Amino acid sequence: MNEYSFIKSKRRFVISTKAKTGEKYHRILEAAVSVFAKQGFYQTTISQIAREAGVADGTIYLYFKNKDDILVQFFTYKAKQVFAGFRKEVDKAGNAIDKLRNLVHRHLEEFQKDRNMAVVYQSLTHQHLDIVEDNIREMSKMYLDIVADIVERGQEEGAMRRDLYLGLVKRFILGSVESAINTWLYSKRKYDLVSMTDPLIDLFVRGIGNYEQQ
Amino acid sequence: MNEYSFIKSKRRFVISTKAKTGEKYHRILEAAVSVFAKQGFYQTTISQIAREAGVADGTIYLYFKNKDDILVQFFTYKAKQVFAGFRKEVDKAGNAIDKLRNLVHRHLEEFQKDRNMAVVYQSLTHQHLDIVEDNIREMSKMYLDIVADIVERGQEEGAMRRDLYLGLVKRFILGSVESAINTWLYSKRKYDLVSMTDPLIDLFVRGIGNYEQQ
Amino acid sequence: MNEYSFIKSKRRFVISTKAKTGEKYHRILEAAVSVFAKQGFYQTTISQIAREAGVADGTIYLYFKNKDDILVQFFTYKAKQVFAGFRKEVDKAGNAIDKLRNLVHRHLEEFQKDRNMAVVYQSLTHQHLDIVEDNIREMSKMYLDIVADIVERGQEEGAMRRDLYLGLVKRFILGSVESAINTWLYSKRKYDLVSMTDPLIDLFVRGIGNYEQQ
Amino acid sequence: MNEYSFIKSKRRFVISTKAKTGEKYHRILEAAVSVFAKQGFYQTTISQIAREAGVADGTIYLYFKNKDDILVQFFTYKAKQVFAGFRKEVDKAGNAIDKLRNLVHRHLEEFQKDRNMAVVYQSLTHQHLDIVEDNIREMSKMYLDIVADIVERGQEEGAMRRDLYLGLVKRFILGSVESAINTWLYSKRKYDLVSMTDPLIDLFVRGIGNYEQQ
DNA sequence: AATGAATGAGCGTTCATTCAT
C-alpha cells in the first residue's frame, strides 16, 4: 500500500503519495537526515529540522505524522530505495565473485555519495529502536539474501568453498563492509571509500592466511 | 588517577574509589545498563534506573554526577575492564593464529556472559555520542592495536599473507566479530555464541574462496 | 541596543523588541512582579507566575530566558523607566529645594502608584543578588547622582550648608525616602504616601534641632 | 518561655536552653550567619552550613528544628541581644542629643564589629519573610520606641523642634542610619563606620538647610 | 550525642504536538 493514513484525536490526516513526491516533503526529509547525522535522532528537535528545511515547525506535521515517522519514512523511502538498487547491480555480473564485487562496490558507492544517509543508517541500525526495527530487519534481510544467493551460486560454480556456515558468512560480509564504511565515516582524512572494494573482496575470498606460499 | 572529582555550583563532590566499590554503586550501574539495554540511553529515565536498582531517584546522584556520567562510568569501569582482559588472553597463545583465536574466543565469551553490557556496548559504539566518544575511541584503539600486533606477528611467522592492508584487516576482523555478536544478540533462538569462534577464525584465515581444491 | 539575544544549547532565541511590547510579555511580567511581591523571588515558582498570568508554564519561556531573566527584565524595562522619569521631574523646578521636593514627590508618587513594583524593588535592592546587582547599582547611581547635583546647586544658591559630606548626604536622603516608603508599604492603615513629601523635605532641610527658637 | 518544643512525625524534640548555650549551637549559628551573609538565605544549603561549622548535616537538626528555625534563632538570640544593649547605652547620656548620639554610635559600632550579622540583618529586614516577620517587627519597634522617647525628651528639653511628625522622624532616623550601614557594607574601601556618628547626628539635628548664615 | 547515606517531593526547563489565523 502506498497510502498512509491514521486517525488523530480530532482529524483524519491522509498523507498522500502526492504529498510524498512534493518538493517540501523531500526538503524536510533531507533536512532531517542532515541534522540526525550531526546530532543523532534524540538530540534533534523538530525546530532544528524545520529551520534546516526552511519551513515552520507546524509544516512538518503536514508531511509527517510525528517525529518518529520521519525516521520511518527515511527507511521506507530513502534507504530502501538504495538497497533495492543492489539487486540490479548484482544481476549485471556473470559469476559469483564478480556479483559480490558489484554488491560491495555499489554499497560503498551509495554510502559515499550520501554521507548523511550513511551516518544515520549506520547509527540507527545498531540502536534497535522499536519504531524502525521492522524496516531495518526487512532491509537487512534483503541484503543478506542477496549475499546468500551469491555464495550459493559461488559454491555451484566451484569458486567458493562448500564447507561454509552460510548464516555466518552472510553476516561476516555485511559486518566487514559496514566496518569499512564506519572507518571511512569517522576518519579524519577523506580517502576514496569505493577503492576499498577490491581489498575487501580479496579478504573475503582469500582470507588472511598465507596458503599460496606453502 | 583513580579518583573522580568535580565541582558543582555549591558543593564539591568527590565520588571516591570507596564509593565505586560499594554495593550500591554497582547495583545502580547494573540496573542502568539493564535498562539502557532494553530501552536505549535517551529513552531511559532516572526514575526507571532507580526503580530497577531499588533506590530513590536522588540516591543515584550520590554515586553519579548526572545521567551522562552513568554512561561514562560504564565505559570507564565496566567495559574497559573487559577489554583489558583481552591482551592477557592473547599472550597465552604461542602463535599468531592461536592468539587471534584466543582474542575472538574471549571477546565472544565476555559478551555472551553479560548480555546487557553487550547490547549497550554494541549500541553506543555506533552512536558517536560526545559524552563517551573518547572512552570508546580508546577502547577501540586498544582492540585494534592487539589485532595489528597479531597480524604483524603472523606475517613474521609466515602464517599470514604479507600483502595485506593492515588498516583494513584490523577493522575487517573487529567488524566481523561484532557482526556475529549482533546476530546472536537479536536472534530468537539462543545458540552458543562462543562456538562461533572457530568458524570465524576459519573465515578470517582461509576466506571463502575455494583455493585448496584447485 | 534594544535587542536581547542569547544562545541556548540547541536554539538561538531572539526575544525581540516586538515581543517585549506584546501583550503577553507585559501580562507575564506584571504577574511575576505581583507574585514576587507576595512571596519573594525564591519562594515563587514558574507555575505560580503562569497561573497568575493565565498562560501555560512553557509560554513564559517564549518571553523570558529563564526565571532569573524575569527579574532582570523587571529592572531593565520596568524599574529603570520609572527612575528615568525622575531627572525630568527635577528639571522642572527652578531651585535646589524645589528640585529636591520634586524628586521626592515623584519618587513617592510612582511607588504608591505601583505597589507591587515598590515591594519588589525595595526588597531586592537589599538582597544583593548577583543576577540583578549591576542593574540595581546603575539605578542607584542614577538616583544618587541626581541628589548630588541638587545639593551642589543648593550650595551654590546659598540654600544649603557648605560643610556637608556629600557622600553621606546622598545616602541619607535616599535612605530616608526609602524608609518612608517601607513604612507605608507595611503599615496596616493605607494613608497617602505622597503627602509625606513636605514633612520629609522639612526634615532634610531644617533637621530636628530647635535652632529657630534659640 | 525559654523552652522550645514541638512534635515531629515520630519524636518529641526539646531543644533546651542548655543546648542553646552549648558550644556547637553557637558554632552552627555563626556558621549559618556567615554563609547567609555570603549567599543569602535561600541560596544556602544545610550542607554548606554543616561544612562551615565542621559538623555533619544531621547534627544541625539536633540544635535547630529546621532551616527556617536557624533564621528565627538568629533574630531571637543574636540580633535581639544586640538591640537590647542599645537602651542601656542611651541611658548613660544626660540629654536627648547625647542619647541620640549614643544610640547611633552603639548601632554603628555593633554592626561594624560583626559584619556577617550586619549583612544578614540588613538583608532580611527588607525581605518580609513570614518566618521572621514577628521577630523583626518586635526589634524594629524596640528601636523606634527608643528614638521616640529620645525625641520627646528632646522636645521637653527644648533642644528639638515641637512641630515634628514623630512617626516620620523615627523612621527617618532609622532609615538614615541603616542607609549609612549599607553604604559601608558594600563599599570597596573599608573606612571606619563608627566615625559616621557625628556627621549623621549633625544632619539629623541641623538638616542640610543653610540657616546659620542667614 | 553525632553521623551521613538515603529519601522523594518539588522545581525549572524542554520540546513534540496542536490549532487559530
Added chain:
DNA sequence: GATGAATGAACGCTCATTCAT
C-alpha cells in the same frame, strides 16, 4: 497549504529532612 505561538506532560536534578548506626 503554511505558520508559529501556545501548550503541558515529562524529565533531570536539588536539597531539606530523616533515621539506622
